[in-house]
Amino acid sequence: METVKTQDVTFNDLNWKIEYDADRCTMCGSCVAVCTFGAIEVVAERRSKTVSKGHQPDPTQQHQAVPVIKQKNGAANACVGCGICEKICPNRAIHPVRNTDSRGTLVSRSGSPIKRGGRTNLNADRTLDKIVVGRISQMTDPSLDSERHTFDILAPFGRVLPATELPFQSDGSELSLTGKTPPVNWIYPVIFSDMSIGALSTRAWEAVSLATAYLNEKHHIPVRMSSGEGGMPVKLMESEYLKYTILQIASGHFGWNRIIKAMPRMKVDPAGILIKIGQGAKPGDGGLLPAAKVAEHVQAIRGVPKADLMSPPNHQGLYSIEESVQKMFLSMNAAFKFRVPVAIKCAASATSVSVYNNLLRDPYKICGGFFIDGIQGGTGAANEVSLDHTGHHVVSKMRDCYLAAVKQGRQGQIPLWAGGGLGMTGNAAADAFKMICLGANGVFIGKLLIQLCGCVGNEHGRCNSCSTGKCPTGICTQDPRLVKRLDVDKAAQNIVEYTLALDSELRKLMAPIGNSSLPVGRSDALVTTDNAVANKLGIQYVC
Amino acid sequence: MCRIGAIKSKVPFHPSEALYLMLPQQEGHDNSGFAMVMQDLAGLFAKYKDKPLLSLACTQKGAKLVEDYMEAHNFRPIFEWIPRGKRQPGLDIKALPYYIFRNYDYPEHYRNAGQAEREALLMDTRLALRKILEKDDQGYVYSFWPDVLTLKEIGDPRDIATYFNLWEKNGDLMAKNIVVQCRQNTNYDIVRYAAHPFFLQGYTLCANGENTFYTKNKEFQKSLHRGYVGFESDSQNFLYTLHYVLHELKWPIKYYKHVITPLPFEEIEHRPDKAQLTAIRQSLSHLEINGPNTIIALLPNGNMMTCCDSKKLRPVVVGGDDTTLAISSEVCGLNVILPNRDKSKDIYPNEREVVVITPELEVQRWKQ
Ligand code: SF4
Numbered sequence: 001m002e003t004v005k006t007q008d009v010t011f012n013d014l015n016w017k018i019e020y021d022a023d024r025c026t027m028c029g030s031c032v033a034v035c036t037f038g039a040i041e042v043v044a045e046r047r048s049k050t051v052s053k054g055h056q057p058d059p060t061q062q063h064q065a066v067p068v069i070k071q072k073n074g075a076a077n078a079c080v081g082c083g084i085c086e087k088i089c090p091n092r093a094i095h096p097v098r099n100t101d102s103r104g105t106l107v108s109r110s111g112s113p114i115k116r117g118g119r120t121n122l123n124a125d126r127t128l129d130k131i132v133v134g135r136i137s138q139m140t141d142p143s144l145d146s147e148r149h150t151f152d153i154l155a156p157f158g159r160v161l162p163a164t165e166l167p168f169q170s171d172g173s174e175l176s177l178t179g180k181t182p183p184v185n186w187i188y189p190v191i192f193s194d195m196s197i198g199a200l201s202t203r204a205w206e207a208v209s210l211a212t213a214y215l216n217e218k219h220h221i222p223v224r225m226s227s228g229e230g231g232m233p234v235k236l237m238e239s240e241y242l243k244y245t246i247l248q249i250a251s252g253h254f255g256w257n258r259i260i261k262a263m264p265r266m267k268v269d270p271a272g273i274l275i276k277i278g279q280g281a282k283p284g285d286g287g288l289l290p291a292a293k294v295a296e297h298v299q300a301i302r303g304v305p306k307a308d309l310m311s312p313p314n315h316q317g318l319y320s321i322e323e324s325v326q327k328m329f330l331s332m333n334a335a336f337k338f339r340v341p342v343a344i345k346c347a348a349s350a351t352s353v354s355v356y357n358n359l360l361r362d363p364y365k366i367c368g369g370f371f372i373d374g375i376q377g378g379t380g381a382a383n384e385v386s387l388d389h390t391g392h393h394v395v396s397k398m399r400d401c402y403l404a405a406v407k408q409g410r411q412g413q414i415p416l417w418a419g420g421g422l423g424m425t426g427n428a429a430a431d432a433f434k435m436i437c438l439g440a441n442g443v444f445i446g447k448l449l450i451q452l453c454g455c456v457g458n459e460h461g462r463c464n465s466c467s468t469g470k471c472p473t474g475i476c477t478q479d480p481r482l483v484k485r486l487d488v489d490k491a492a493q494n495i496v497e498y499t500l501a502l503d504s505e506l507r508k509l510m511a512p513i514g515n516s517s518l519p520v521g522r523s524d525a526l527v528t529t530d531n532a533v534a535n536k537l538g539i540q541y542v543c
Numbered sequence: 544m545c546r547i548g549a550i551k552s553k554v555p556f557h558p559s560e561a562l563y564l565m566l567p568q569q570e571g572h573d574n575s576g577f578a579m580v581m582q583d584l585a586g587l588f589a590k591y592k593d594k595p596l597l598s599l600a601c602t603q604k605g606a607k608l609v610e611d612y613m614e615a616h617n618f619r620p621i622f623e624w625i626p627r628g629k630r631q632p633g634l635d636i637k638a639l640p641y642y643i644f645r646n647y648d649y650p651e652h653y654r655n656a657g658q659a660e661r662e663a664l665l666m667d668t669r670l671a672l673r674k675i676l677e678k679d680d681q682g683y684v685y686s687f688w689p690d691v692l693t694l695k696e697i698g699d700p701r702d703i704a705t706y707f708n709l710w711e712k713n714g715d716l717m718a719k720n721i722v723v724q725c726r727q728n729t730n731y732d733i734v735r736y737a738a739h740p741f742f743l744q745g746y747t748l749c750a751n752g753e754n755t756f757y758t759k760n761k762e763f764q765k766s767l768h769r770g771y772v773g774f775e776s777d778s779q780n781f782l783y784t785l786h787y788v789l790h791e792l793k794w795p796i797k798y799y800k801h802v803i804t805p806l807p808f809e810e811i812e813h814r815p816d817k818a819q820l821t822a823i824r825q826s827l828s829h830l831e832i833n834g835p836n837t838i839i840a841l842l843p844n845g846n847m848m849t850c851c852d853s854k855k856l857r858p859v860v861v862g863g864d865d866t867t868l869a870i871s872s873e874v875c876g877l878n879v880i881l882p883n884r885d886k887s888k889d890i891y892p893n894e895r896e897v898v899v900i901t902p903e904l905e906v907q908r909w910k911q
Pocket residue numbers: 016018034035036037038039040078079080081082083084085086095096
């Protein structure tokens with residue numbers, strides 16, 4: 001008998017165990033072929049079998065070598081529970097099972113932090129599900145009809161001046177504008193959030209971008225998509241469709257040389273610029289695109305060689321909020337001659353209110369939006385310690401920022417956009433609506449979009465392997481064979497159909513509270529059965 | 544649902560007209576109060592048109608507090624009207640012991656002050672009195688303004704009128720404008736401050752409806768102006784926005800409707816004044832109202848105005864003759880006080896319309 005070495009990492013130490021039914025298996029080999037993580041293999045096992053071959057029962061015992069599917073040992077080939085083997089198996093012979101006695105967190109740290117993508121696995125609690133829309137129009141005021149009435153479902157992206165500072169001149173009966181006001185674009189209150197080409201496969205990015213264009217052109221839903229850091233294809237930048245895109249600049253400034261070169265040939269302005277300071281899923285952790293994902297086209301778009309691409313956790317030289325404002329002012333606003341609104345995205349943090357106050361009080365009035373990204377946001381690659389143990393919840397933080405503005409009478413001047421886990425249960429309309437009632441002008445969603453494309457990751461440790469270049473759904477990889485798994489048109493269609501449903505659901509939430517425009521800050525429309533939530537957010541407690 | 548009304552005339556008329564306008568509309572309602580604002584006074588107050596007139600209701604202690612304050616701040620009383628009604632038993636009225644309708648002379652050092660300074664002084668004085676009276680619940684101050692009288696009380700409007708002797712047309716109390724409401728609000732506690740019409744620095748307003756953007760409006764208005772206080776009713780939002788647009792921003796009146804019920808973005812897109820309308824909508828998005836509403840407002844220049852919510856969910860009608868025009872929630876009120884008017888000329892404003900009646904009784908109508 002072999003001596004057991006208890007330090008050997010075997011499959012029962014890992015997060016997922018494969019359950020395999022040899023009786024159902026026909027040895028087609030599909031599961032082994034499809035598993036991008038090399039977590040399973042075909043092996044021969046010695047089996048003891050009772051056989052009876054004659055006309056009369058004549059059982060004899062034989063030892064046979066039979067081919068079987070077996071999970072590999074070792075952390076390097078750990079099964080991530082993606083379930084693609086189960087999806088492909090024609091006989092339901094195989095599926096992953098969560099290992100409740102996993103020692104995964106102990107055996108995976110071999111000299112360096114665990115790296116993965118996806119989302120937090122520890123902080124998936126949901127405040128928004130404890131809140132309901134409880135102020136329904138009854139006798140005193142009529143509900144509207146979601147099918148018949150018109151609704152204004154639009155949100156500002158851009159710096160809004162207080163009325164006292166509008167350059168108006170009155171001749172007693174008419175007002176005329178005597179000067180310029182900062183650019184403000186009124187867009188759909190749900191932004192397709194910033195996922196770069198690089199983090200996403202080109203196909204997945206294309207699916208989101210196709211869906212955006214389709215929703216605008218065919219359904220007149222003015223959804224905007226943020227490019228993510230790293231730029232975008234030059235052809236697209238020089239096309240009419242640029243107007244649906246919010247260009248992102250993050251601390252690595254990847255892709256900006258190409259954007260700047262394309263500027264003279266741009267036919268239209270982009271919808272906005274989003275300066276990314278931090279990301280909710282991994283605040284303070286900087287960007288990371290592992291070399292495995294830096295394929296040729298990614299090198300071309302970003303203008304970089306094949307190597308690990310690290311965006312520093314901060315913009316170089318950035319040592320204060322004031323400077324970031326300056327930075328926006330000087331470079332981004334000027335680059336597009338003050339025609340394009342420039343907003344800023346920060347990870348939610350205990351300091352968010354101070355940051356927001358600073359922006360609100362900036363004398364140049366150039367910040368066109370404050371994007372707060374919560375701990376439940378997603379990422380293509382991060383250290384697990386950041387994903388699970390750093391960050392800040394977005395619901396109360398956005399509310400705090402809104403109330404800070406209310407205190408100064410500045411609500412609405414720098415539109416608040418919230419994201420990070422919104423729509424994580426698939427109910428983005430309800431999430432967006434509640435956030436809007438709490439003071440957000442709009443929300444941004446990312447993970448939900450790739451889930452519509454087929455991503456199988458979740459908050460319970462399933463998959464979340466976006467950093468490996470082995471994404472089993474072809475979304476988060478640059479491997480051409482894997483990318484083929486993604487049907488671009490179907491993925492785009494899923495996003496379009498989901499957004500159409502979301503749009504009707506928003507109406508179905510606005511109609512019963514009798515509002516034909518977005519109820520930004522209408523916290524009186526919300527109630528909760530959780531007293532702590534009621535106190536924190538200043539909404540009605542009910543029981 | 545409240546019923547609201549207003550009468551505007553070239554010749555001064557008696558408050559009983561306002562009661563006749565409102566009472567037919569009371570059918571089936573709880574008759575929980577009566578409130579009116581009179582502007583451009585005749586009768587007893589005619590001689591003191593330029594002297595601020597204080598309207599308040601209070602306890603004996605409250606009256607003393609007010610006197611002390613006014614004296615300490617160098618306001619000199621010059622005229623007072625004491626309503627001598629029939630204080631007979633059995634009247635349905637929650638009367639307070641004292642009603643003060645008193646003209647004051649400005650303090651010495653304000654005699655030569657400019658308009659803006661005087662306006663600020665009058666408002667700050669009213670707010671100070673409100674604060675003093677509020678402390679131990681000693682009374683309510685409604686207006687302190689030249690040529691404007693406010694009366695509000697809880698109870699049956701008929702009995703309130705009896706109590707204040709408003710049925711007797713004796714010529715004491717006369718005005719060219721009255722804005723009136725005969726029912727306390729039903730959505731909130733019955734408190735005097737929650738009763739329309741509301742008044743601020745020459746602007747009077749009453750509303751019939753429910754403003755579902757109350758919280759948004761309130762949170763924004765609180766920091767816009769120190770006079771935007773109380774918020775006992777969601778209809779105060781309309782007054783404060785009116786004051787803000789006309790008095791603070793000094794925008795022409797047509798933009799008021801664009802602030803409270805902005806046009807849908809799609810329509811703004813096709814307008815020649817798109818730039819202005821967009822700027823207004825985005826800068827004042829927290830003053831937009833939602834829900835069913837009709838408002839009637841009376842402005843410092845004597846113009847009377849009415850308009851509705853963006854879906855026309857509440858009724859209103861304007862009608863009259865060459866000398867008198869009235870605005871009313873229901874036409875039955877008009878039929879009582881102006882039975883011989885040309886009914887075919889009655890105006891039922893739509894959701895986009897604003898109707899203004901000038902002191903010369905010229906009717907201006909326009910679409911937003
Ligand atoms: S669940 Fe995914 S990772 Fe695990 S064996 Fe199946 S295909 Fe491989």
